[in-house]
Amino acid sequence: MPRCTIDPIVEILLRLPLALTPSPVRSRLSRSGAGETATPGPVFTTQRLSVRKAEPSARDARLFYRLWTSPEVMAAVGFPRGIDYTEEQIMRRLRDRPESEPGPKLVVELKSLPVRIGECKLGVPNAEGISETDVKLLPRFWGRGLGTELKQGLVDYLFRNTNCRAVKATPNRNNIASQKMQEAVGGKRVGEGLFKAATNISPHAVDVPFYEYLVYREDWERRQPI
Numbered sequence: 001m002p003r004c005t006i007d008p009i010v011e012i013l014l015r016l017p018l019a020l021t022p023s024p025v026r027s028r029l030s031r032s033g034a035g036e037t038a039t040p041g042p043v044f045t046t047q048r049l050s051v052r053k054a055e056p057s058a059r060d061a062r063l064f065y066r067l068w069t070s071p072e073v074m075a076a077v078g079f080p081r082g083i084d085y086t087e088e089q090i091m092r093r094l095r096d097r098p099e100s101e102p103g104p105k106l107v108v109e110l111k112s113l114p115v116r117i118g119e120c121k122l123g124v125p126n127a128e129g130i131s132e133t134d135v136k137l138l139p140r141f142w143g144r145g146l147g148t149e150l151k152q153g154l155v156d157y158l159f160r161n162t163n164c165r166a167v168k169a170t171p172n173r174n175n176i177a178s179q180k181m182q183e184a185v186g187g188k189r190v191g192e193g194l195f196k197a198a199t200n201i202s203p204h205a206v207d208v209p210f211y212e213y214l215v216y217r218e219d220w221e222r223r224q225p226i
């Protein structure tokens with residue numbers, strides 16, 4: 001995956017220690033209309049990221065549109081041409097999603113600037129006590145450790161707030177970045193399989209050969225600072 005260009009201000013802020021992140025930047029950008037402050041409070045935060053529930057707003061719909069229609073983002077999950085959604089369809093989906101539906105759609109933002117950078121999923125534990133996670137970032141934010149930071153945040157959240165015994169992910173066997181991300185947070189490769197092409201979602205969908213990774217609660221506990 002190539003490194004992409006990134007806004008110079010965002011680049012500088014990503015490198016700054018959190019304590020040095022200038023809060024006036026956030027308010028100046030909000031006032032100028034260059035960004036939008038998130039309305040709902042965060043579900044959790046990490047050093048550089050803030051994760052919150054998606055809203056049926058034009059800007060959240062735009063984020064999901066950019067992610068789901070992107071061949072670069074979606075190739076590894078079986079959609080090499082992206083998915084042919086419109087922003088209106090996505091907006092309807094965000095608006096009509098029942099509150100009771102498990103695993104709300106989550107938006108990932110930078111803490112230092114009101115910038116949406118991706119989405120993630122916190123799965124509800126199944127009958128075996130396994131929760132599934134997913135992470136998708138816009139390509140210009142790849143390769144800066146943000147994926148690993150987010151995945152660690154998801155794992156921490158699930159072990160602290162649910163009784164799940166393991167956190168699962170199923171990266172494409174060709175998706176080295178995601179496999180490294182799973183391993184960086186203590187994930188163990190426990191199996192492999194094949195997801196059949198989701199042609200009900202896109203006629204261009206392809207099969208996805210995947211590895212199954214699990215982070216076990218006992219391994220996570222061992223990694224906690226005393």
Ligand SMILES: CC(C)(COP(=O)(O)OP(=O)(O)OC[C@H]1O[C@@H](n2cnc3c(N)ncnc32)[C@H](O)[C@@H]1OP(=O)(O)O)[C@@H](O)C(=O)NCCC(=O)NCCS
Nearest residue numbers: 001076136137142143144145146147148171176177178180
């Ligand atoms: C997978 C994804 C979330 C990773 O995000 P990211 O912010 O780039 O991840 P990180 O910067 O934390 O990098 C994770 C590891 O992968 C490595 N890496 C990144 N891109 C790589 C590439 N193209 N090839 C090999 N390794 C790569 C990094 O060096 C890092 O390894 P390290 O810990 O040994 O240094 C991001 O690529 C993405 O959104 N992809 C599209 C959607 C997707 O595939 N989601 C995963 C579904 S399971």
